[in-house]
Amino acid sequence: MRSKAVGIDISKDKFDVALYDTETYQEAVFTNDKKGFRSLYNWLKKMKARDAVICMEATGRHAEAAAMYLYERGVSVSIVNPARIKAYRESQLKRNKTDREDAKAIAHFAITQDFSLWTPPPPEVQELQALVRRLKTLKEERTRETNRKKSIVTSKAVLKSIEKHIKFINEQINQIEKQIEDLFDQHPDLKEQKELLESIPGIGPVTAANFIAEVGDIKRFESAKQLAAYAGLTPRWYQSGTSVNKPGRLSKRGNIRLRTVFYMAAMAAIRSNPFVISLATRMEKQGKSRMSIIGASMRKLVHLAYGVLKNQQPFDPHHLDNMLDIA
Known part of the structure; x- marks a missing residue:
């Protein structure tokens, strides 16, 4: 268990920072620009926390810019799926939802949980x-x-x-x-990845390029389910006893760019991909809604994309075993 960690809650114009050190918090707020990044770095040195792990949620370019600035100066950074932070907050029975409290929750998460450090893509x-x-x-x-x-x-x-x-x-x-x-x-390696992805019916050049750009090295994901969570394509269920049983919905806490391109890809796959067609047909017979079917199709495509890249083998509808973590 770490003794010191920093949580950062980033928004468009500013970011709240909380340093957790021996069960106490030190807090600060900085502007979300290079001047703010520089001020944060100086604050970390002042607080003798330059060696602490910096943890933040994956919020796209807002998080990436701050992470890159700190990484280039030798600071350890972790960018975590927002779904993990949200689940952790709920497990801690946190009731207040403010940027300040979120930063503290992220810092406490970094103290108690395991996660990998972030490195910038090539x-x-x-x-x-x-x-x-x-x-x-x-x-x-x-x-x-x-x-x-x-x-x-x-x-x-x-x-x-x-x-x-x-x-x-x-x-x-x-x-x-x-x-x-x-x-x-x-870059032949990127081209090979693109061709592997395009071998999947429903995934065209635009989806393939966006997938490679947003996902980067597929090896940083341990499973297709983890990748689906990164894209915000895992279902959320609302059940309590026998009286509450609401339909599941996508979490939508993840990379919105991936979800956007995979929505269009799913629409195509429902008409052309044998696995997705089978899935959609089965869900239709079960009376599932159109959006539930599209969401499940998006998730299936992400699993297939993970499979072809992990195996370095093109899509083969006759050999399901070649696809990893399809279910």
């Missing part, structure tokens, strides 16, 4: 992550502009401006897509 994966995230942003902006064009816009000047902007966005999208393609060509 430079090529970091570049891929930046490119696929930028591509998603551009496509979302194109959709917004297209919707504006279809709305009741009477000004010819405004319509011309929108059309010009859409053309520019399309050019940027084509450029980013070419850069992503070139990146895979320059």
Whole structure:
């Protein structure tokens, strides 16, 4: 059991910090930018806690930026699935839900629980992550502009401006897509992973690229279930005695980017993947809702993706044993 740990609860504009040391807490708040990271590092030195493990929830780029800053300065960092932190808080009967209390809960979690330390992905994966995230942003902006064009816009000047902007966005999208393609060509190991993923019916180039960018090294996950939890695709059940038995829902506490791309992949897999078709058909006969079926299909695809990468073998519908942790 560790004697000292730091919990960080990160939001868009700031992050709350709690240092747990010999059953007492020292707290601070910093801005979520490089100035705040620098202030945090100096605070850790001042509190003689530079050697303490820093623990934070996996909240995307907000956590990654802080983690990278600390990692580069030799500080031990762990980024934990929010579902684990939430379950731990509930086990401790924590009632208050504030950023300050969350930071303290994360620090206490780091004192008592086992977890692995975070290391940044290789430079090529970091570049891929930046490119696929930028591509998603551009496509979302194109959709917004297209919707504006279809709305009741009477000004010819405004319509011309929108059309010009859409053309520019399309050019940027084509450029980013070419850069992503070139990146895979320059790194055979990434290209091999992409081809393995694309062997799974329902998973296309976009889903494969996003999976590699967001997951990184598949070996850091001990099982497909752990990977599904990272993506927020594990079901949550609401049962109590015989009177309360609500339908299960996805936890949605995990990587939202993975869930987004796997939603579209599941829609395709329900029509083309034999395992997913079988699953969907069985759930339909059981009277499951459409969203429950899609959620289960997303989870099945994540399990299949884990299997082909772990085994380094393409998808084979005739050899189920080749797929790890499918159930």
